[in-house]
Amino acid sequence: MTSIFDGGGILQGQRRNQVDILSAWLRDARCTVAFTGAGISTESGIPDFRSPGGIWTKMAPIEFSDFVRDEEMRKEAWRRKFAMDATFAAAKPGPGHTALADLMTNDRLHHVITQNIDNLHQDSGIADDAITELHGNTTYAHCLSCRKRYELDWIQSRLTPDFTPPDCSECGGLIKTATISFGQAMPEAEMASADEVARDADLFLVIGSSLVVYPAAGFPTIAKQTGARLVIINREETPQDEIADLVIHDEIGPVMQLAVAGV
């Protein structure tokens, strides 16, 4: 891949043109929506799922039905959660996150739909009501029955040595991180909100998503079909590159920082 860094930091011609186009579209748009995936957080030290070395290359995901059905799976889920937690807890917003926060401050970005669960958009200063989390949030947990919220410290202090988690203190239900697992129903309010903003957007930026996880990956197509310009920024090809108006195969941080500087 030819990168924005090639040539000792001197921007290559075609890439410069692409970034200039993105800046111009950001300047002109009435309603810009960013749709982010795990790729925006790799620059913060959180591995994505599908890149070489990504999480799925090391372990298979735990399906929701297995979590509910099987105590051993629940123990395994919490073992994995706390094995990864130091990485998530230490992560700070990266250049892609801060570029989006700057756009939001300057009224050039109106909403973020994210598949990420790491809370880094909130940590970058973007308000909760401007973020739709399609796959939940891994920085806290809740009861699957009564929805009571639990902080991770509370759970960790009650885990047995074999990682058996506590049950809900309110109703005895199962406690799970507040994320959406494979096979788990999508959150209705968040799906409706994402649908509404995707349809309203006239500029829709896909940033760091392989666009293979549905139904989330359907929103860029909805935005395009309802009149938005579709931009995809990802270091690898995606299945929706062919319908996009602009595709930048490069590193998110430098591309977004340059694009925002040019707005």
Ligand code: NAD
């Ligand atoms: P994905 O792993 O399928 O795709 C990430 C894409 O980003 C890949 O195509 C990769 O090439 C690209 N990428 C990675 N780093 C990049 C960089 N610095 N610059 C440019 N491109 C880069 O992730 P996805 O599409 O978000 O879908 C999978 C699921 O992953 C989501 O449901 C999400 O819940 C979950 N997830 C979230 C986190 C997180 O919250 N940070 C981490 C891992 C997985």
